[in-house]
Amino acid sequence: MSKEPDRLFAQPLAQVPDFAFNEDVVRVFPDMIKRSVPGYPTIVENLGVLAAQFAQPDSVLYDLGSSLGAVTQALRRHVRTDGCRVIAVDNSAAMVERCREYLNGQDSMFQELLPVEVIEGDILALEFQPASVVALNFTLQFIAPDQRTALLSRIRQSLLPGGALILSEKLRFNDAEEHALLTDLHVAFKRANGYSELEIAQKRSAIENVMKPDSLEEHRERLLAAGFSKVVPWFQCLNFASLIALP
Template identity: 70%
Template structure:
């Protein structure tokens, strides 16, 4: 259902800021697979974590769901559990295609938890009581000054023993670590068929859109938002995922 990512293969007269439009939605699965080391492991284990912490009769959020990979994983692992998932994204192109993917999953598997996909701004979304919230590479696209407020609202909505899964690309305070991991990440992209031109143009497109935090900054912010404990449960190069407990 997706095409090969060639969005930055030809020289562009001007590289615009990255936008989650229909062109990106069309190639997004290929883009993610070839760009984010460890992504399949993160997505699969979001399902495992959700199955561990989801509480009967409760709501689960996938905020910034893009094409719904995390939602699909949670549905596979939750099976016919007494829960429901609300997947939210602000990009119309992503929402349309996400609904198509979930409909295809419904046709292939029985007894899945119900999942609804809506277009909305998670900065404005009224959060209902919930047991699991997923921010899978979402927070990094929110303005830094708004991140604490988002996490605080999530913490307030989480039920006792609820959990947030927060996946992000990390930056590192130590410049040597930053340089080494960044260079290996570029090598990962080259190994997956991206040219130097594609890597450079994608970097230019995203540098003003995706503003990164260190893991330490994430932990400090999660504590300030009211979470009782947080840990990095997975890291591959400069990408990883954190579990934060209510």
């Protein structure tokens, strides 16, 4: 993985453009996500462990909004179920190109990994195949809010008995005091990881129009409305959480 440090927002910008998953972001993405999302390495590794419990023979494991394929790599490290294959999907051409390179690297280092296909495309337009595991690892928050229920319903329809959706998201909180506390603590996390006040402020303004977090309650209600029977949070670190949703 690229070791290039994230300095994308280090210099003052006259106008901060909306955040996009372009070539500049791709170059620094592993560093950016690790220094910005508390618990990210723990979530990714354990997503593989969880997936191994839900994987069903001869089914698809989806990594939706796969970026550089960190989740796909974890799925391939942990899942040994017969006949499974991984489909990773992202609509950023720059991400997909680099993701394919990293997965070729994983293939050359390990034998007997699950087969993988990386698709450049919009997850809203995807025709889902029968799936046992669907990972939406920090992707739903970038989908237009009015499209989210329809996407989750389509995922629910594709899920086999015994399978699961694993959904990780930044959270907002309905209680103003809880929201302010966890937001401040997230800023402290970023500061502790070497981001300046300017970097933190410019990044916040870059993502505010494109990334719209929901509360845990909104997630639970929407998942139930989409046809899931049970929603179980399995991880939270500050304002970032991951949920298991069962069909």
